[in-house]
Amino acid sequence: MKLLLNLVRKDFKRNRVITTALAVFLILSAIFMAGGLRVTGIMLSSLNGLNKMAVPPEYVQMHKGDYDEQAVADFVAQQDYLEDALVVRMLDVNNAQIICNGESLEKCLMDKGLVTQNENFDYLLDQNNQIAIVKDGEIGVPVYYAEDLNINVGDTIVLQNGAYQKKFKVATIIRDSTMNSSLSYSKRFLISTNDLNEVALHMGEWEYCFEFLLKEGVSTTVLENAYLAAGLPSNGVAVTAAIFNMINAFSYGLVALVILVISLLLITMSVLCLSYIIRATLAEENHAIGEMKAIGIPAKDIIKLYQIKYTIMVVGAGMIGYLAAIPFGDFFSATVIRYCGDGSSQWMQWITPLVGIVLLSLFVIYRCHRIIQKHLKRTVMELIRGEENTKQEGHYRLPAKALKAYNLSMALGELKCKWKENVVIFLIFVFSSFLILLPMNMNNTINNPVFLTYMGIGKSDVRIDIQYSNNLEQQKEEAIAYLENDPDIERYTVYQNGYVQSQNVEGEWEYVRVQNGDNGVFPLEYLEGKAPTEKNDLALSYLNAVDLGKKVGDAITIIYQGKEHVYNVCGIYQDITYGGKTAKAAIDFDRKDIEGYMIYLDLREGIDIDNHVTKMRTVLPNSKITPCDAFVFQTLSSVIANMNQVQGVAAVISLMLTILITVMFLQLMMAREHSAIALKKAIGFSTRDIQIQLGIRLLVIQVLAIIAGTLLANTLGEVIFAGMLATVGVTKIKLLIAPLWAYLLCPAVQLGVVVMTVIIGTNTVGSYHIRDQIME
Structure with a gap:
């Protein structure tokens, strides 16, 4: 040994x-x-x-408006598969009424609710993962806002509505097992019971969360069907x-x-x-x-x-x-x-x-x-x-007249003869280029507003949400009246959401969230088929199609208001909202069954979106108005931040590997071709000529590898990215490329790194001499 x-x-x-x-x-x-x-x-x-x-909780049904407390209590008592149940009161407060560090949270797009600490389950935790406790005058801030707005323990948050003002001291940063992620559109702030009752007298709107824990082995579909069939608040x-x-x-x-x-x-x-x-x-x-x-x-x-x-x-x-x-x-x-x-x-x-x-x-x-x-x-x-x-490695013919481009001819000729030796470095350069482009393209895709199309909605400038209000229809009419008379609006369309029942592959009837509206104004990219155009057409999200066992062309039976209706599955699209299980169809929902309206609109060219949104918020104070670009950024903020870091690390690693690969293969090439290099010098080639020839060989390989790596990133990269997103309902995705970076700057940097490495790594060529070969 x-x-x-x-x-x-x-x-x-x-x-x-x-x-x-x-x-x-x-x-x-x-x-x-x-x-x-x-x-x-x-x-x-x-x-x-x-x-x-x-x-x-394992199942949560949210509700705005009054409800029959006794009916809910009776339902809970009758279901023997329930482990526990809870009704959470949440006071929804307008973002503009929350002031932190002297600025309102109007530009923060998440819904914000004030709650007290729960009993039995669904606890809000502090930074030690213990059940958070706040006293009167104190508030617990979600970790999302602590990070996004740099809120620290000890800061002051003010709730203000007209003459009423209530100051809170930030006592803790809270973790929320249900609304932690930026992908969750709502966030809960923790205050004491006394403070919640006081604030409710001056601002906010009550929203209720009916939360349930199920016994082991019980499907949430069983509870959902029973809950909605009982006509409970939904x-x-x-x-x-x-x-x-x-x-x-x-x-x-x-x-x-x-x-x-x-x-x-x-x-x-x-x-x-x-x-x-x-x-x-x-x-x-x-x-x-x-x-x-x-x-x-x-x-x-x-x-x-x-x-x-x-x-x-x-x-x-x-x-x-x-x-x-x-x-x-x-x-x-x-x-x-x-x-x-x-x-x-x-x-x-x-x-x-x-x-x-x-x-x-x-x-x-x-x-x-x-x-x-x-x-x-x-x-x-x-x-x-x-x-x-x-x-024999083969041979190549030099130009007969004066060898005008002799270095290029020699380099290309040697590449032709020794191509088998260069396959490995070519493949490694391909993967190196792929390593830079894949995270870059992924990051660029997530940052792009077109990513909205993977959330089940078409690309637009602004989104207006009119949700769960006793004055739902009135708010919708007010919004439409304003949009009709606003000369800065280029186009808009209104969607309504409701629920129907359909049978899954296991034969169980389950509720399906359906959106009704003109799908041609802000179109989606469909995996298969097309958007609903006929009255009996219905499009399914990918995960819903899998769950219901349907494909394009199949008939699907749905139940609405106790009646069966047969629809034709006309298309399958991708959606990551609402668990990836949605549908689109021209179902004429009864007003009492509509859970909310969404309006998408585009502004005329040259109109500042942020300024116009601010103006619209003053005219339509009861609607949630969101610039779509900001919506994507805030919703995916934590993912984007991490992807930026991964992209930077991948680029540095790739360039470092390019240097190492070039140095390593130069050493191997010069060791193998020591006698050939010495012979070239003996017949009149200068050290610089030989360096140029080696450089051309590597640069040609690098250029071809960059082209192959780019094609690979645009094809295999899409498959890899879609595979990552498949669990949330995206099986096919088009990577969005920044052409300046992908096709110009990144290749230029890679080629520049190879050129510098070749210049430094081939300095030893000057010591090669034919006499050394003769002596050997």
Whole structure:
């Protein structure tokens, strides 16, 4: 063993650059693999810890307006599958009436409700994940606003409506298991019972949340059907635990998935490099290997001799990667920890990445063993003769007249003859370019207002929500009257939402949320089929189509007001709102069954959207008016922030790898072509000529790789991104590209890095001389 270790140490010294480059590849692969799994472990641990302490409801029905308390109590008493039930009073306050640090929250688009601490379940927690307690005059602020508006404990928040004013001291930052994520459109502020009753006399509108816990094994569909069939209060949205989990998975899990995808790219690049280097090393030592076989050294001992170097590297890289993944994973887990806490299963953040590192190490060691084993299958005579090195590489013809572009001709000719040797570096450059573009395109897509189309709505400038009010119809008419007379409005359309029943694949009747309106004004991209145009057409969201077992062209039976109606499934679209389960159809809902209206509009070109929205809010104070760009940004703010970080890290890593790859392959190329380079110098080529030829070869490979990487990012990248979003109802997505960055700036930076690396890395060419070859 000591002899083997000495041989490995000498090999490390002899090939420092190549060994270092390979080690960096393996270390980065290990860091991203362990880091991504650590982020995943922390996320699962944090969510489990939050849910364990907060005990979130499994079904919530929201309602605005009066209700029969006795009817609700009787319903709860009659359902033996209920574990517990709770009615939460929430006082909805206009954003403009909340003042923090001297500014109102009018530009914050989330709905805000004041609540007291719950009993039995659905607790609001403090930053220690203990049940939050506030006294009179104190308020607990959701962590979303603490982060977004830089609100700290001790700050003052003022509620003001006309002459009435109530000051609160921020006593704690609260975590909310149901409304934590930015994807949740409502946020709860915690105050005392006395303060809530006082504030309710001067402002706000009561909203009620009917919350339920179910006994194990009971489906929420059973409760939902029974609840609505009983005619209980339902003037609002219904949300299930599955939707809460889906929202959290998207908010906190997307970054972990992106990191894991990057780690798989790095692992692929590492294995390609490893395979190339092992083959190159073994090819140079064919004669020595043949001699060892000739004198009777067993093949397994020869394999051990050559594999021990790579085993040491892999084990070392795994250890470094595991340790480095701790701060790396913690950095990208900061958001989920702030929102959810440290968690109750902290072993997951240590064991999960360790398992990943072990599997990665075993895979790489196995690949090394297979490559070496395959090489040693050659006979002793083949190895000693070095038949692999004697194969003709081919030839190329130089231009006959004056060799005007001799460096270009030489470089292209050598590329033609040695193309097999360049396949590996080409593939690695492809993955390197892909590594930059994939997170960039994902981030650009999420930031773009067109992402609204994956929320089940067409792209528009402004959205007006008229929700759950006793004066619903009056508010709608007021909004339409204003829009009709506003010369700055280019176009608008009104949608209404209601519920019908349909039968799922298990034969159960369940309620389906249906939107009725002109779907041609702000069209969606449909996965299959088209938008409803006929009276009996119905389009389903992707997850609804799966749940109901329907495809385009199928007939679907729905029940509305006790009557059966048959519709034709005309299209399937993508939607991540309301758990991804919605539908669109021209159903003439009775006024009492309409839960709310949504109006989408476009302003005329040149009109400032923010200023016009401010004006509209003064005219329509009872409607929620939202600029769609701001809606996307605020809804996805936590995801966007993390994606920005991932994009930056991926770009830096990719450029660093490009440098390492270029240096490593330059070393291998110059070592293999030492005699050819010396011969070129002997017949009159200058050092600069040879540097240019090497540079052209690498740049041609890089340009082709960038083109391939860009195509790959635009095709495979879309498949990968859609796969990540499939759980929330998006199975096909069009990545939105920033052309300036993707097609100009990024390629220019990559090419510039290669040029500089070639200039620095080929300086040793000046020491090559033909006499060294003659002496050898």
